[in-house]
Amino acid sequence: MGRAEELDRLLASVDRALEGRTCAVLLAGDAGVGKTRLLDELSARAAGRGVRVLTGHCVDLGDVGLPYLPFVDLLRPVAGEPLTVAAQPALTGLLAGRPAPAAAELPAGDAADLGRPLPHPGSRAALDDGRLQLFESVAALLAELAAGTPLLVVLEDVHWADRSSRDLLRYLLARLADEPVAVVVSYRSDDLHRRHPLRPLLAELVRLPGVERLELGPLPDAAVGELVRGLADGVAERTVDDVVARAEGNAFYAEELLAAGLAGETLPLALTDVLLARVEQLGEAAQRVLRVAALAGRQVRHDLVTAVAGLAPAELEAALAEAVHHHLLVVSADGRYRFRHALLREAVLADLLPGERVRLHAAIAAHLAATPGAGTAAERAHHARGSNDLAGAFSASLEAAVEACRVGAPAEQLQHLEAALALWPAVPDAAGRAGRDHAALLLDSASAARTAGELHRAVALLREALQLLGPDGDPAARARVHYRLAQALARIEDQASAMRESAAAMALVPRDPPSPVRTWAAATHARTCYAVGRWDEGDEAAGEALAAADALGLDSAWADTAVSLARVRGGEDRAVVTARLEEALVRARRSGDVDVEMRVLFNLAVVPYEGGDLAAALRWIDTALTRAGDVGVEWSFYAAELRHLGVVARYVTGDWTGSLELVEGLTRVPEMAGHVRAAGLLVQVGRGDPTVADRVAWARGLTAHLDAHVLLLLATAGAEIDRAAWAGDAGGAADRARAAIEQIHLAWGVDRLAVVRLAAMALAPVGDAAAGARLLGDDAAVRRWEATGEELVAAARSAVEEHLGKVGEYGVEAAAWLARVEAEAARLQGRAAPELWDAAVRAFGYGHVYEQARSQWRLAEALLATDDRAGAAEQLRAAAEVAARLEAAPLRAAVTELARRGRLPLDLPGAGRVVDPAAVFTPRENEVVRLLAQGRTNRQIGAELYISEKTASVHVSNILAKLGAGGRTEAVAIAAARGLLPH
Template sequence: MRGRSVSPVFVGREEELAALSESLDEARKGKVTAVLLGGEAGVGKTRLVHRFAEHCAAGGAQVLFGGCVELSTEGLAYAPFTAALRQLVREQGPAAVAALLPEGAERDLARLLPEFGEPSGHGETDTGRARLFEQFLTLLERLADSRPTVLLIEDIHWADRSSRDLIAFLSRNLHIPQVLIVMTYRSDDLHRQHPLRPVLAELGRVHGVHRLDLPRLSRDEVAQQMTGILGKVPEYGSVTKVYERSEGIPLFVEAMLESGEDCTFPESMQDLILNSVERLPEETQRVLRIAAAGGIRVGHALLAAVSGLSDVELETALRPAIAGNVLQVADNRAYVFRHSLIREAVHEELLPGEHQRLHARYAEEISKDRTLVPMGRAPVELAHHWYGARNDLWALISAWEAAQKSFKAFAYTESVPLLERVLMLWDRVPGAAERIGADHTAVLERAAEAANAGGEVDKGMKFVKAALSELDETLEPGRVAQLMVRRAGFKTSKGHMSVIEDLRHALRLVPEESLDRAEVLGPLSRQLMLRGENDEASEIIAEGLRLAREHGDRCLEADLLLNLALGHSLNGELESTIMVNEQALEIGHEEHSGRIITRAIGNTVDALIDIGREEEAIRLSEQGWEIAKKYGRLRGSGLFIMNNWAEALESIGRWDKAVEIVDTALSHGPHRKTRYCLLRVRADIALARGELQLVESILSEIGVLKDRAEDWVQDITANARLHIGWHLLRGEPGAALAVAERVLSHPRQSSKAMLGWQLLALLRTVCDAAEATEPERAAAVRAHAAEVAAELSVIGPVVEAYRLSYTGDFDAAAAAWERLKRPHNQAKALLRAATAAARSGDREGAATRLAQALPLARALRATPLIEEIETLSRRVGGGPQSAQEPSELLTPRELEVLRLVTQGRTNRDIAAELFISAKTVSVHVSNILAKLGVTTRGEAAAAAHRFSLLV
């Protein structure tokens, strides 16, 4: 049965090939971004995507290839993207590729490929990686301007963390036509803790990303594969035997046919895969074992050096392996195992001593001549091989070098395991500090920096804690202070509330007039401001500004100015806020600091919203978002700008656009604080539209329903406002009143006038709703609210409109909101004014106000507000729906209560079923009796049946 080892006929994948082709067609229209192709090892993923690539190329598309290798888990960052970039440079030249990018952007790509020159020296480690991501995104977009572009990335189950992050970034942000990313992975390798699993789950929720699973071959398809390999139709019995033994996995079919006429099936899959290797000459097998130690791909020159063979001897030894399709020839005189399973099986056959010797040989040869591996890969290759050789000294040295290389390429998450290896080997290497030029604490500090830049907060905390345990603050106070500032940043990211003490401790350690002191004063003053301790924060900012200016640190000066502007904002001094932000922005431009520029823009947008200049805020947000992308600040200040952009849109009633902005920002994986801010904007819209389930989901995530403690007074105020709104939406004024009591009892209220008056206006609504059932509590809340109001400033039209709503001048408030072009606030004020008019007997005046409010609410699809307006319209007889049908008199909640009343349920039973209080049920029942014109629950039940209210 001996024939070809691989079928020349493409078998059994027509449906999947058609699906990929359809995805490309959809990508041309901008509807599909990426395809995730999963399947077991050996099931034919590579053959399928390469056939697809042939179809793409035949249709005029640009196809770029990149593959992940096992070595990437030890720090070979961005391996598939480097390979694709290298292919593009080989085809078009570095100058043509650079011409596709913004001026100077190729210096960012130089971190992946030295052909682009010297990498940029930008020192902001948290921005460089994001900027690299943006440049790769831009490159794909520019390539697609001329023709469809397909990026094929194989074996992403081996992808390094940075590659996984870049894959997720591209999948979320490719929104232009003609680009498609196809990625393959081993589905059977994804154990529960596999790092790819959360990435796949995340991408599965991204619009435009499709999943495609490659199944095993059917019996008929195995028969077709066998026919192609053998060159003749196999016997029925042979097909049955091969199909049952291989279970439809093409690689195993090939291996069984290679085993001979009887298609014997070895005891293990490894034996099966090795069959084709073991029939090769002994010298060929020996060289294959050497090649397997080098990885799935090994250059000819490197393999010759390690094996000690001449070019002719090496080619002679490998020719049978190439003829038998065990090994394939790749570009740049490299050899690649046909399948990673073959390499793995051969590598597993190495004896322990042989394994160490071969890795040592690779390390020695690469050390002598680094051009034996692709440019830029030598440090990581050396770290891998010296570690495999069990040479502790050189394993430590090479891991340190590779970590620095990964750091330089913004591959911070790849630096972390390399630095952990340095720490693990430290005690085994005498004089380790002298060997790498850094002490043990410096390695921990570097690891903490890498963890911080890569977002690995828990690891970063461990590194900082370990570093602090090694230092004596009396001998190295500055070093300890820097670590404590870093720890405070980690704690803030985790939502801890003890950072102030860390920062105060750090401040005590630094010299009085030093720049180090100013660097601690910056984060300390910001934390104090956000906690409502404005007076102390202002004093600290003044000191910090003096020190920063004396030492000439312009960026630090700008940071402190932005903290000062935050203080002005909290005090309601919005014009001063904008003026100081502009000073910081000017410094940012002078110093070319993207961090300062984008932070200043975000803060200015916030101030413009508070002052009622939303259209300006929206325009600046759009500009700020583009600037954030330009400076690689997309996931930091960029998402903060998007949050403020969404807030501006929400305030003027452009809710659908606001939801779109929120969803886009959330897809970028913001940090916890920013995510919560975005979710609050979404919750505001959901409350206004009556989307109760969505509101509950958001409030659960941000901890509102669990009363999770918050440290920043703005968060406390915003959470309380949403919590109150949720209870009111559920018809629970008593519970809303309890939240009002708790927030008023907090020792520090927000000094930000807009937030304060917004909350007070809502508290009036709560008290009005609860007064009928709990007059004493409502009166107490009103009195406490009045005390807070007495301390708040009234600056600007937005604050004045909220103040009018709080004081009950609803007609004036409605007029103010109309001038500000805030339709939801205007409609609510009109409803309150109509309610007051109706109570005073002015039915006509109430109807007029309601007629103005209703179209505003309908345009927003503000369902709860629409229902309130329509209900009051029916009662005053002035609306279009005033027919007074009994079914129209009752709200949806009241109909729910009535249904349970007709079943004979008690108030307590109804409360338990509807998750509301018994007092709230009593209020609902009273309203139902009044609306139906009956006096007892039995009469209400009879009326429900008579008028078919519950059909």
């Protein structure tokens, strides 16, 4: 996963070997980054190309190494093969553990070292220190093996190689030149400290012709996410995000962290041991520096280490140099030190004793306080809390929240505010330090939670504020909490509770004289009234809010109310509604209220989307998302809704790659924005992505957790229904649609046009099932599937009727899906009805590229049934073009199958060849197949064809054998799919 480019480069070296040229790749990468997995894949691919693979492994044996161990490992599989190598005795000695017969005669020290200049590739006698015979034997053996079959030689973990093995590798890469041999050598780059013996060899090898170095960097986040989802079924997306963030592209770390997450541990012991083993190789001073650096943060300044470590300057410099040279610390461009990997820091932190941790926190906090500009408020808060200075931590947390707000980081702002809330009871003068009372701090925290997309957390904080104020608290303060709570509740689909809260706010503050609190209470009450269908009460509250907002100059409240009014006037001209929304946008921006601005922008995008002007909708969406990013509110409620609408709109317009791009790069998405990710499932289902099952399982789990989130439900149910439809699971599709329709009815009441889409999608496989049963003459099954389909049709029609009666007209998307429902209803009854499918094609022509193509496929099917072969071919060609452009594999397969069954000579892979049944079956077998499709028994076939029952049985057996079918029903299905059923 995520290694396509590196694998291609390695396979290119294999290709060069196949062409008869020796080449080598030095593969570097940190421990756990995936070198072995990549080499395993390379070996399998190379073997598939006819290359012989020999693999040798180095083992960490400390100072007591076994000479030539990786080459013994590599050559042992060929020991029993007949060879003509001249130096066979030396080779036999190598494999037997006696690598050099004259070893006792070798000179000591430098005389036995191959660290001299490398020999010319054509030279055979440049070296002779007693090992030349062995080295020549190995080189000749590899050449002889490669003469028969090109070789891929893989040497793993060469950082552990003994000196003799390094010398032999050096000789081979210099000696072999025009042999069909590819050599790939892997080593850990993080293990190569400055004096590591492999360093000079690598520097020399890369200067040889045909030798290149390949650095295996961290996996991309998307690949790590795919890896994690593949390791465990139904893993929560939040867990995936956490593992991706902490693993930093290291596959081994990701696997260990996932195991720890499922087991409830903070950091796996196995991983901690691996990481600390490298730390323990350092001296005491260097380890002390690492402990200071770990507690200080991921990056640490030199002055802080100097102030806290307590080492003499020379000792400190030596300790830092040791940590850097062993690749535990890295020097950043700004001169600060940082850990090579975040998990290494976590392991060092976990190893600190409690008393040492407190002392170091106190020392760091004292340094930050005494040094202006030495650290941020968040750092000071962290270290003050760690040193048990709770009052200092409280003040610094509040300051950090202000800094986070200033830079547009609401999630971090919430984190700091909640830290201050937790410390409130322990700080005697908390109100004085905060400059506000406890309830006000709760409101500020709730506001940050809303902006960060943590709506459930906002509701909890607001309810805590209400409880703190009590029934006798200041009415205006209580009203402010009530209407903010109503807004938050509305956004988590709890409209009944939102209505109660907004009514409570209205009751606490008088209408006259106008006040900001009463104005916002009225604006919120108008929204909640409209949401539950109390139109008159909503109009009265909206009128009051507009008048008061004008009188008080509250542009944000005016804009918010104007949006509510614009959205409930469904029958008004779209240009008029847009003009009102644009005026609201001007006022919202003038007020500086970003939350209201996002609401206006969302509605400015929704209005053209509902009218079928997808280009205009996307322009507003892109404008809004850019604005949300600029001000740091990407996961506020309406910003998340805009991203969701962007995913859906791009899916509709056929920009499936753009749709997925809005989803795939997301990390740490709030739960309430899970529908944004889930919206991408339709693209994956449409493309037949094999990984979609895991994503659907995740979305289903999140839907169960957030049972009131209708948009998440719609995204998930739509993907599940479509997936079941393409799999031919009519029962599963119908069951999922019925369950979702019931949930939508409970959540949205009469405003539930989404039911039409779900019903239409589920009707497709149900109609297929009814058609199949009709073909087999199974009347009971036909009636059962017709009843299932009629229930779905009735649900769709009922939703439309209720919407027309209580809400008003509906948009082009609902009209298109309703046309699909009517066409599917006819197909359910066995009627071709090309005029209804033509209406569906035209209805989806507003811009829904994929669904128009699917309707064209069905229209072609209907035209074939009415013997309009030219019309059917035209519709299939159009559907095939869209399927190819979107990479919609299931639709393309369906189009191809229909072309084959209808014997339409389309220019499609697999469909261009018209199959003649006469080329498969005898004339008599064709007659038998026709009767099998009608559900006839052997006796009935015999009677109709004037042959014996036994003869009919023989014909049926021959037909099953030719089709590779296990039974009569399967045979009919296969014959139908291949276009072999007589017309």
